[in-house]
Amino acid sequence: MASVPAVLQSEWTKIRTVSSTTWTLISALVVTVALGAALSAVVNSQFGDLSPEERATFDPTYTSFSGMVLGQLAMVVFGVLVVGSEYTSGMIRTSLAAVPRRGTFLFCKILVAGVLALVVAVLTGFLAFFVGQALLGEHGTTIGEPNVLRAVTGSGLYMTLIALFSMGIAAMLRSSILSLGILMPFFFLVSQILAAVPGAKEVARYFPDQAGRQITQVVPNALNSSPAPYGPWAGLGIMALWVLAALAGGYAVMKKRDA
Amino acid sequence: MIEVHGLTKRFGRTVAVDQLSFQVRPGVVTGFLGPNGAGKSTTMRMMLDLDNPTSGSVRIDGRHYRELAEPLKHIGALLEARAMHGGRTAYNNLLCLAQSNRIPASRVTEVLDMVGLSAVAKKKPKGFSLGMGQRLGIASALLGDPEILMFDEPVNGLDPEGIHWVRNLMKALAREGRTVFVSSHLMSEMALTADHLIVIGQGRLLANTSMADFIQENSRSYARLRSPERARLEEALRDEGFTVVEAEGGLLEVDGASTEELGELAARHGIVLHELSSERASLEEAFMRMTAESVEYHAHAGPRWGMDQPGEDRRGEGV
Numbered sequence: 001m002a003s004v005p006a007v008l009q010s011e012w013t014k015i016r017t018v019s020s021t022t023w024t025l026i027s028a029l030v031v032t033v034a035l036g037a038a039l040s041a042v043v044n045s046q047f048g049d050l051s052p053e054e055r056a057t058f059d060p061t062y063t064s065f066s067g068m069v070l071g072q073l074a075m076v077v078f079g080v081l082v083v084g085s086e087y088t089s090g091m092i093r094t095s096l097a098a099v100p101r102r103g104t105f106l107f108c109k110i111l112v113a114g115v116l117a118l119v120v121a122v123l124t125g126f127l128a129f130f131v132g133q134a135l136l137g138e139h140g141t142t143i144g145e146p147n148v149l150r151a152v153t154g155s156g157l158y159m160t161l162i163a164l165f166s167m168g169i170a171a172m173l174r175s176s177i178l179s180l181g182i183l184m185p186f187f188f189l190v191s192q193i194l195a196a197v198p199g200a201k202e203v204a205r206y207f208p209d210q211a212g213r214q215i216t217q218v219v220p221n222a223l224n225s226s227p228a229p230y231g232p233w234a235g236l237g238i239m240a241l242w243v244l245a246a247l248a249g250g251y252a253v254m255k256k257r258d259a
Numbered sequence: 260m261i262e263v264h265g266l267t268k269r270f271g272r273t274v275a276v277d278q279l280s281f282q283v284r285p286g287v288v289t290g291f292l293g294p295n296g297a298g299k300s301t302t303m304r305m306m307l308d309l310d311n312p313t314s315g316s317v318r319i320d321g322r323h324y325r326e327l328a329e330p331l332k333h334i335g336a337l338l339e340a341r342a343m344h345g346g347r348t349a350y351n352n353l354l355c356l357a358q359s360n361r362i363p364a365s366r367v368t369e370v371l372d373m374v375g376l377s378a379v380a381k382k383k384p385k386g387f388s389l390g391m392g393q394r395l396g397i398a399s400a401l402l403g404d405p406e407i408l409m410f411d412e413p414v415n416g417l418d419p420e421g422i423h424w425v426r427n428l429m430k431a432l433a434r435e436g437r438t439v440f441v442s443s444h445l446m447s448e449m450a451l452t453a454d455h456l457i458v459i460g461q462g463r464l465l466a467n468t469s470m471a472d473f474i475q476e477n478s479r480s481y482a483r484l485r486s487p488e489r490a491r492l493e494e495a496l497r498d499e500g501f502t503v504v505e506a507e508g509g510l511l512e513v514d515g516a517s518t519e520e521l522g523e524l525a526a527r528h529g530i531v532l533h534e535l536s537s538e539r540a541s542l543e544e545a546f547m548r549m550t551a552e553s554v555e556y557h558a559h560a561g562p563r564w565g566m567d568q569p570g571e572d573r574r575g576e577g578v
Contacts, residue, residue, distance in 0.1 A: 003361060006358060006360065006361045010355045010357075011355070013354055013355040014347070017351040085346075089345055090343070091344045093309050093339075094356065094399060095356075097307045097308075097309065097331075097336055098330065098356050099359050100308050100324055100325045100330055256311075258304070
C-alpha cells in the first residue's frame with residue numbers, strides 16, 4: 001500500500017502547480033465578496049423602498065452572501081478541474097500507474113483539494129460578511145449577534161461542500177466538459193428556477209445547494225420567503241449526504257472502470 | 260520479470276486480448292510485435308493494472324501490480340506520449356510522480372537530463388512536440404530506476420536522432436540486466452533492437468521466439484533468374500528437381516538453391532541468363548505473412564500495392 005503522506009504531498013504538488021487552481025479560487029473569493037458588497041450597498045441606499053414585511057424579515061448576514069450564487073460556480077469549476085483534468089490530460093494513467101490503489105489516490109486528492117477549498121471558502125465567508133456589513137451601514141449586523149457566526153462559518157462549509165460535490169461528479173463522469181455542462185446549469189439555473197416554482201419548490205428544497213444554503217441564513221424566512229422544513233444544520237447534513245453519495249459514486253466508477 | 264497468464268480482455272462481444280500467456284525475462288530487449296489493433300496497448304494497460312482483465316493475470320516480480328507499494332521503483336512505463344498534464348511544467352509533472360513513490364526530487368533533474376529535456380524543464384508540455392512528449396514519457400518511466408521497463412511504441416514521433424537514442428537506451432537498459440518490454444507495429448524496428456520476440460495478432464499469441472530463431476525460420480532465401488528463354492529455363496530447372504515460382508515481370512524464383520549451381524545448370528543447357536541473383540525475403544514480409552489472417556483493418560486496395568496494371572478494371576474501388 002502506498003504511503004498516504006507521500007500521496008498527499010504528491011497531490012499537493014499537483015494542485016499548486018496548475019494555474020487553474022489559482023484563478024478558480026481567486027474568482028470564487030472575488031466574485032462572492034464583490035457581488036455581496038455591491039448588493040449590500042444597493043440595499044443600504046434603497047432600504048426605504050422595501051415593503052414592511054421585507055423590512056421585518058431583513059437578513060443582513062444573508063444579504064452579504066448574495067454573491068455566493070455566482071461565486072459558487074467558480075468553486076464548481078475548481079472541484080471539476082481538480083479531478084477532471086486527470087482525464088482530459090491523460091495524466092490519469094500515469095497517476096494510477098504510480099498509485100494503483102484507487103481509494104488512496106482519489107481520497108488523497110479529495111482531501112488535499114477539500115482542505116484548500118475550505119481555507120479559501122471560510123476566508124471568503126468572513127470577508128463577504130465584514131465587507132457587506134460595512135456597506136449595509138446602519139442596517140447591518142455584527143458577528144456577535146445570535147446565529148451570525150454560525151451563518152458565516154456555515155457559508156464557508158457550504159462552498160467547500162459545493163467543491164467536494166463537483167469532485168465526486170467529475171470522478172463519476174470522468175470528463176471536465178461533461179461535468180461542467182451538467183453542474184453549471186444545474187446550480188445556476190435549474191435549482192434556482194425550481195426553487196421559485198410552487199410545487200417543484202418542495203422537491204428543490206432537498207437539492208444539495210438549496211438544503212446547504214439554509215445555514216447561511218440567520219432569519220429563517222429572510223426576505224419574506226417560506227421557511228424550510230429543516231433547520232440550518234440539518235440542511236447542511238442533507239447537502240453532506242449528497243456529497244457523500246457523489247464521492248462514493250466517483251470511487252465506485254474509478255474502481256470498476258478501465259482507466 | 261513479467262509473467263502473463265491466460266490474459267483475456269473482452270469489450271462487449273469483441274475479444275481484444277485472447278488467452279495470452281508469456282513471460283518477459285530480464286537482461287534482454289523483448290519486442291512485442293503486432294499490427295495496429297492487435298491488442299498490444301490493451302495488454303500493456305492490463306499489465307499496469309489500468310484496465311481490468313476479463314480473465315487471467317499478470318505478475319510483476321511475482322506480485323500483482325496493486326500489491327506493489329511503490330510501483331515506480333519496480334516498473335516504469337511509457338504509455339502514450341500525452342499522459343502528462345499540459346499546463347504543469349515538465350519538472351513539476353515528474354515531481355508529483357516522484358513524490359507519490361517517495362523518490363527524491365534530485366532524481367527528477369537527473370532523468371530530465373538523461374532524456375535531454377533539461378533546457379525545457381520549466382516549460383509546459385502543451386507546447387512540446389510529439390518527440391519531446393515522448394522523451395518526457397521516457398523520463399517518467401526511468402524515474403524510479405526500475406528493474407522493469409515497458410515502452411509502448413517509443414519511437415513514434417521521434418526524429419532519426421531520437422530513434423537512434425531510444426534504441427541505444429533500450430539496449431543499454433537490457434545490458435544492465437533490466438527487463439525491457441517494447442511494443443511496435445514495425446518488424447524492421449524490432450529487428451534492430453529486440454533480442455526476443457512476442458508476436459500477437461487479434462489478441463492471440465502468434466510467436467514467442469528469439470529474434471535469431473525468427474530470422475532463421477522466416478527469412479527464406481531464394482535465387483532470382485531472368486532469361487530471354489524463360490520456358491526452356493523453367494523446363495530445365497524442373498527436370499533437375501528445383502521448385503520454380505513464376506514471379507512478376509517474367510522472373511523465375513527458385514527456393515533453396517545457390518546461384519553457383521543455377522549458373523552452372525544454365526551453362527550446361529546453353530541458356531542465356533540476363534539476371535541471376537541471390538535474394539532474401541525481408542522480415543517485414545515474414546511478419547506480414549504471419550499476421551495476414553489476423554489483421555483487423557485491411558486496406559481496400561488492388562491485389563498488389565503499386566502494381567496498377569494498365570487497363571485493369573478499377574471500378575468499385577476508392578469508394
